[in-house]
Amino acid sequence: MSEERFDAIVVGAGPSGNAAAYTMAKAGLKVLQLERGEYPGSKNVQGAILYADALEKVIPDFRDDAPLERHVIEQRIWMMDDTSHAGMHYRSEDFNEEKPNRYTIIRAQFDKWFSRRVREAGATLLCETTVTDLLRDIKGKVIGVRTDRGGGHIYADVVVLADGVNSLVGQRAGLRPELKPQSVALAVKEMHFLPQEVIEQRFNLKGDEGVVIEVMGTVTNGMTGTGFIYTNKESLAVGIGCMVSDFAETGTAPYALLEAFKNHPSVKPLLEGSEVKEYAAHLIPEGGYREIPEIYGDGWVLVGDSAHFVNAVHREGSNLAMTTGRIAAQTIIRLRQFRSDFSKADLAAYRKALDETFVMKDLKKYKDIPNFLHGNAKNVFGVYPRLFSQAAQNWFRVDGVDKREKERQIVSSFRKGRGLRGMIGDAFKLARAWR
Structure with a gap:
C-alpha cells in the first residue's frame, strides 16, 4: 500500500467523506478511503435526520436499499418553560409522497450502508487506520498522508479531509485553527426503545410516517442550545446540546441537562415505558459562516463538519456534508480531465462552485445569528419562553376576568419582564441578524 499511488485519498467515512469517495469512484478515479473506526458508523449510535435531496444527487436510487427508519410528515417546534410548552407544528399528507423529502435514520446502520455503496463503486476502504499527518513535497504541496500503520506513507494527487x-x-497540518468553545456545541443523545405500535399511537402515525420535535427554552438553563426528539421505527432519539463555552462557564453536566429534559412534563409521557440502550455525546460545529476556515489549498480540500458546514438555525448538517463532499469530488473530477496538478489556484473552483449552492447562501444569510444568540441567550432561552407561557396560560384560563383585562395583564407582564425598550431592541437585533 505504501508504494501504491491513488488519484485521491479521502480521510473519513461519514456522510461527506462517503459522498466524495462515491462520486469520484463512480467516475473511475482510483480512490482510497481511510477510516479510524472499526467500521464506518462504529462511532455513531445516534439517530439523525437524512435529507433526501442531497443524497439523491449522489445516489439516485438510494431508496431501494438504504436503511431508512421513518419519513417525516410532521415538524413540531416547541418553546418550553419549566412546566409547559407553546409551539407550532406542521403536518401534511403531501409528505406521504412517492419519494419523501426527509427521513429519520440510525447513523451506525446508514453509514455502513453508504460505505458498502462506496466500495461497490470501486473505492478502496481501509478501516482502523489513523492519519497522523499530511505528506508534502519540497514546495509544501500536499501529496499524500502518513498513517499509524507500518510503512504508512500513502501518496495521492489530492487529499479530501472529511474527518469530522x-x-x-487539518489542525496538526496547520490547515485550520483549533476549535473555539463558543463555536461548537456538545450534544448528548439517548436511544429509547419502544414497540412500533406504541410510537405510532403516541405520535399519531401509521406505517413509516414520522415526527420530528425541535425544542428551545428554559430546558437549556439559559445556555445557547436546543433539544430534540426523533421518531424511528422502534425507538426515539432524544437529545439536547449547548455550546461548549456555556457548559464550561456554568459547570452544568451535559447528562444532567438531558435528564432534566427527559423529565419535563411535556416530554416524560412520550418516553414512558421505554428502554434506554444507547448513549452518545458528540461535537457539532455551530459557528456558522464566520467560522468556516480556508477550505482548499495546494493538494487538499475540506468538506463537511471539518469545514464547519452546519446550518444551526435550521438544524441541517448531513445535507451540507453530502453536498460539499459531492461538489469537492466533482471539482476534482473536472480538474483531472484537464490534467491539473491540483494547485491551490485550481482547487479554488471548489469554493467558487460552493458559493453558488444553498450551502454558502444559507450560511451567509445567517452569519450573524450565532453572535445574536450568544449575546442574548438568557432572554432568548429564558425570559421569553417564560413570558410566552405565562401569556398563553393567562389567555386560555377561564376565571371570570374579562378579556380586555387579560390583554392588559399580558402586555404588562412583557413590559415588566423585558421592558418595551428591551423588546424593541431584541426584535431589531434579530431582524438584522436574520436578513
Whole structure:
C-alpha cells in the first residue's frame, strides 16, 4: 500500500467523506478511503435526520436499499418553560409522497450502508487506520498522508479531509485553527426503545410516517442550545446540546441537562415505558459562516463538519456534508480531465462552485445569528419562553376576568419582564441578524 499511488485519498467515512469517495469512484478515479473506526458508523449510535435531496444527487436510487427508519410528515417546534410548552407544528399528507423529502435514520446502520455503496463503486476502504499527518513535497504541496500503520506513507494527487468537527489532521497540518468553545456545541443523545405500535399511537402515525420535535427554552438553563426528539421505527432519539463555552462557564453536566429534559412534563409521557440502550455525546460545529476556515489549498480540500458546514438555525448538517463532499469530488473530477496538478489556484473552483449552492447562501444569510444568540441567550432561552407561557396560560384560563383585562395583564407582564425598550431592541437585533 505504501508504494501504491491513488488519484485521491479521502480521510473519513461519514456522510461527506462517503459522498466524495462515491462520486469520484463512480467516475473511475482510483480512490482510497481511510477510516479510524472499526467500521464506518462504529462511532455513531445516534439517530439523525437524512435529507433526501442531497443524497439523491449522489445516489439516485438510494431508496431501494438504504436503511431508512421513518419519513417525516410532521415538524413540531416547541418553546418550553419549566412546566409547559407553546409551539407550532406542521403536518401534511403531501409528505406521504412517492419519494419523501426527509427521513429519520440510525447513523451506525446508514453509514455502513453508504460505505458498502462506496466500495461497490470501486473505492478502496481501509478501516482502523489513523492519519497522523499530511505528506508534502519540497514546495509544501500536499501529496499524500502518513498513517499509524507500518510503512504508512500513502501518496495521492489530492487529499479530501472529511474527518469530522475536530479535524485533527487539518489542525496538526496547520490547515485550520483549533476549535473555539463558543463555536461548537456538545450534544448528548439517548436511544429509547419502544414497540412500533406504541410510537405510532403516541405520535399519531401509521406505517413509516414520522415526527420530528425541535425544542428551545428554559430546558437549556439559559445556555445557547436546543433539544430534540426523533421518531424511528422502534425507538426515539432524544437529545439536547449547548455550546461548549456555556457548559464550561456554568459547570452544568451535559447528562444532567438531558435528564432534566427527559423529565419535563411535556416530554416524560412520550418516553414512558421505554428502554434506554444507547448513549452518545458528540461535537457539532455551530459557528456558522464566520467560522468556516480556508477550505482548499495546494493538494487538499475540506468538506463537511471539518469545514464547519452546519446550518444551526435550521438544524441541517448531513445535507451540507453530502453536498460539499459531492461538489469537492466533482471539482476534482473536472480538474483531472484537464490534467491539473491540483494547485491551490485550481482547487479554488471548489469554493467558487460552493458559493453558488444553498450551502454558502444559507450560511451567509445567517452569519450573524450565532453572535445574536450568544449575546442574548438568557432572554432568548429564558425570559421569553417564560413570558410566552405565562401569556398563553393567562389567555386560555377561564376565571371570570374579562378579556380586555387579560390583554392588559399580558402586555404588562412583557413590559415588566423585558421592558418595551428591551423588546424593541431584541426584535431589531434579530431582524438584522436574520436578513
